Amino acid sequence: xxxxxxxxxxxxxxxxxxxxxxxxxxxxxxxxxxxxxxxxxxxxxxxxxxxxxxxxxxxxxxxxxxxxxxxxxxxxxxxxxxxxxxxxxxxxxxxxxxxxxxxxxxxxxxxxxxxxxxxxxxxxxxxxxxxxxxxxxxxxxxxxxxxxxxxxxxxxxxxxxxxxxxxxxxxxxxxxxxxxxxxxxxxxxxxxxxxxxxxxxxxxxxxxxxxxxxxxxxxxxxxxxxxxxxxxxxxxxxxxxx
Amino acid sequence: xxxxxxxxxxxxxxxxxxxxxxxxxxxxxxxxxxxxxxxxxxxxxxxxxxxxxxxxxxxxxxxxxxxxxxxxxxxxxxxxxxxxxxxxxxxxxxxxxxxxxxxxxxxxxxxxxxxxxxxxxxxxxxxxxxxxxxxxxxxxxxxxxxxxxxxxxxxxxxxxxxxxxxxxxxxxxxxxxxxxxxxxxxxxxxxxxxxxxxxxxxxxxxxxxxxxxxxxxxxxxxxxxxxxxxxxxxxxxxxxxxxxxxxxxxxxxxxxxxxxxxxxxxxxxxxxxxxxxxxxxxxxxxxxxxxxxxxxxxxxxxxxxxxxxxxxxxxxxxxxxxxxxxxxxxxxxxxxxxxxxxxxxxxxxxxxxxxxxxxxxxxxxxxxxxxxxxxxxxxxxxxxxxxxxxxxxxxxxxxxxxxxxxxxxxxxxxxxxxxxxxxxxxxxxxxxxxxxxxxxxxxxxxxxxxxxxxx
Numbered sequence: 200x201x202x203x204x205x206x207x208x209x210x211x212x213x214x215x216x217x218x219x220x221x222x223x224x225x226x227x228x229x230x231x232x233x234x235x236x237x238x239x240x241x242x243x244x245x246x247x248x249x250x251x252x253x254x255x256x257x258x259x260x261x262x263x264x265x266x267x268x269x270x271x272x273x274x275x276x277x278x279x280x281x282x283x284x285x286x287x288x289x290x291x292x293x294x295x296x297x298x299x300x301x302x303x304x305x306x307x308x309x310x311x312x313x314x315x316x317x318x319x320x321x322x323x324x325x326x327x328x329x330x331x332x333x334x335x336x337x338x339x340x341x342x343x344x345x346x347x348x349x350x351x352x353x354x355x356x357x358x359x360x361x362x363x364x365x366x367x368x369x370x371x372x373x374x375x376x377x378x379x380x381x382x383x384x385x386x387x388x389x390x391x392x393x394x395x396x397x398x399x400x401x402x403x404x405x406x407x408x409x410x411x412x413x414x415x416x417x418x419x420x421x422x423x424x425x426x427x428x429x430x431x432x433x434x435x436x437x438x439x440x441x
Numbered sequence: 442x443x444x445x446x447x448x449x450x451x452x453x454x455x456x457x458x459x460x461x462x463x464x465x466x467x468x469x470x471x472x473x474x475x476x477x478x479x480x481x482x483x484x485x486x487x488x489x490x491x492x493x494x495x496x497x498x499x500x501x502x503x504x505x506x507x508x509x510x511x512x513x514x515x516x517x518x519x520x521x522x523x524x525x526x527x528x529x530x531x532x533x534x535x536x537x538x539x540x541x542x543x544x545x546x547x548x549x550x551x552x553x554x555x556x557x558x559x560x561x562x563x564x565x566x567x568x569x570x571x572x573x574x575x576x577x578x579x580x581x582x583x584x585x586x587x588x589x590x591x592x593x594x595x596x597x598x599x600x601x602x603x604x605x606x607x608x609x610x611x612x613x614x615x616x617x618x619x620x621x622x623x624x625x626x627x628x629x630x631x632x633x634x635x636x637x638x639x640x641x642x643x644x645x646x647x648x649x650x651x652x653x654x655x656x657x658x659x660x661x662x663x664x665x666x667x668x669x670x671x672x673x674x675x676x677x678x679x680x681x682x683x684x685x686x687x688x689x690x691x692x693x694x695x696x697x698x699x700x701x702x703x704x705x706x707x708x709x710x711x712x713x714x715x716x717x718x719x720x721x722x723x724x725x726x727x728x729x730x731x732x733x734x735x736x737x738x739x740x741x742x743x744x745x746x747x748x749x750x751x752x753x754x755x756x757x758x759x760x761x762x763x764x765x766x767x768x769x770x771x772x773x774x775x776x777x778x779x780x781x782x783x784x785x786x787x788x789x790x791x792x793x794x795x796x797x798x799x800x801x802x803x804x805x806x807x808x809x810x811x812x813x814x815x816x817x818x819x820x821x822x823x824x825x826x827x828x829x830x831x832x833x834x835x836x837x838x839x840x841x842x843x844x845x846x847x848x849x850x851x852x853x854x855x856x857x858x859x860x861x862x863x864x865x866x867x868x869x870x871x872x873x874x875x876x877x878x879x880x881x882x883x884x885x886x887x888x889x890x891x892x893x894x895x896x
Contacts, residue, residue, distance in 0.1 A: 263805060283810075283892075284810055287811075289808075290807070290808040291808020292808070294808075298803075301799045301803055304800050304804075306449055306453035311445075311449065314442075315446070315807065319809065364807070
């Protein structure tokens with residue numbers, strides 16, 4: 200990659216080119232994305248049902264998997280060129296994750312759960328405590344729950360704490376994978392409000408993946424896995440990423 | 442952070458963790474008890490006698506003689522005659538000898554008939570002499586000197602009257618109440634079987650058994666004693682044979698003419714050349730340790746009486762030699778028990794790996810490295826092993842404290858409560874290393890799962 204190309208992608212949070220991925224032992228491609236990019240501060244809704252290869256894509260974007268072909272640049276860093284350890288560090292520092300479920304270690308308290316992320320980002324105890332109480336307060340998680348085990352919280356509370364866990368170290372990129380599908384409608388709206396307006400700064404890039412079309416209205420850009428992933432044209436490859 | 446996570450994770454799986462810890466604790470307790478008792482027994486035995494060059498008793502195995510004369514374990518056989526005692530005393534190589542007459546007991550404590558040489562020359566531990574906590578040595582045939590445990594356990598103090606019984610059982614049919622004893626001294630604690638002994642003068646023993654019938658309470662003829670000792674001391678090797686014969690003849694004549702009178706005159710309170718009773722064994726100190734082998738040989742080949750001469754250090758070494766095979770077997774069993782519990786630990790962790798997949802997946806997503814996850818399993822394994830070890834050592838310490846009085850009274854063993862020895866540290870180190878190695882099985886399984894995240 201030459202310096203001119205570097206310059207051109209410098210404002211990109213996600214830059215995917217000619218991405219191909221096949222699970223080992225599987226000849227057919229799970230993912231085939233010619234081009235997908237997100238600029239810094241952009242908030243994108245990615246529509247995808249299970250089996251569309253979205254989970255595989257998210258793991259490629261976070262460096263848990265390495266593409267079979269093509270390139271992935273996250274915040275101008277080529278993940279494939281990094282060592283495993285460097286990718287782990289990069290993921291810890293640059294990306295915040297929110298999942299559909301199991302966002303928290305069930306036997307740790309809320310604060311302990313947040314502390315894992317804080318420690319990975321080398322936040323001082325003081326910074327961590329200040330940031331944790333700020334986030335939890337803004338997420339309306341009552342202070343008497345902070346030392347409670349995570350599995351004693353309701354699903355809605357757990358998802359809110361998940362935002363705090365993902366945002367504790369101000370990651371430039373936030374990836375949310377079906378974070379609202381376990382929530383009822385009221386909780387979902389409150390969650391979206393907190394996630395998009397109250398907790399993330401305007402320069403935080405958000406990739407929000409869901410099959411729930413009702414949420415599209417919260418975003419200024421919408422993509423669909425069906426259009427992105429050329430591999431979906433071949434029916435029998437869709438099973439592999441389920 | 443890894444340690445904190447490991448602890449929380451263990452608490453989460455507390456039921457299987459506690460069972461594993463207990464299994465490990467039991468195996469550590471077995472290992473450390475065996476090791477502790479072995480080393481403490483050895484230590485206790487080794488420190489019981491010091492400064493005694495030769496033990497002489499009737500013909501028996503050297504270990505047997507050592508066990509009953511010094512450790513008061515087992516039943517003594519025949520005695521040795523006062524004639525033999527006198528001949529040994531007259532040998533120029535002998536600096537002092539302590540007569541020991543066993544066979545009686547007082548409320549379960551062994552009565553040791555002896556004389557004041559015991560307090561002057563007997564040594565234990567690192568060449569420490571016996572010391573009096575209170576009172577003094579024998580002054581009359583009615584005096585008794587108590588070991589510290591006897592005085593403490595039976596609540597005796599100076600001046601108390603004691604009635605001794607015949608035989609070594611705790612309850613005896615014949616009580617020698619015609620010859621009551623009075624506590625003249627209480628020894629300081631030694632941590633040896635001496636603490637468990639009731640010492641009486643040989644003359645007292647004779648009177649108690651009715652040998653003399655009438656006895657004299659006059660103090661020991663100390664001048665005579667010292668003089669006799671000096672005589673022996675100045676004799677050199679060349680003169681020895683002559684001196685021996687001379688003494689022998691003299692003794693012969695003496696015992697022929699008035700043996701009864703001699704027994705009465707020599708009260709057996711201090712060092713004497715003629716004893717009022719037969720003795721069980723005699724402990725000998727030499728002027729020069731280099732002569733111990735020639736004297737031992739002379740004693741073993743003595744034509745007058747079938748004798749055994751035993752060098753304490755060598756007999757102890759023989760004893761340990763005899764125990765070595767048993768020890769080796771116990772060690773092997775210990776190692777196998779420990780190995781089994783480590784495998785149990787690994788199995789428990791292995792079974793938990795599958796239920797950890799969701800959290801592994803989460804940890805990986807937020808940037809925790811696979812290596813850190815591997816380390817967390819190792820940390821859990823080591824924590825379990827250390828907890829089990831501490832608990833097991835605790836069991837051993839408690840067992841040592843509980844069994845101490847019993848071991849002390851029955852075997853003269855003094856077991857400390859602290860089970861941590863150099864050997865045990867080595868064992869614990871080996872256990873922790875073995876745990877870390879075996880825990881690699883579950884740890885690597887988790888590591889592989891972490892590398893192929895399955896979300």
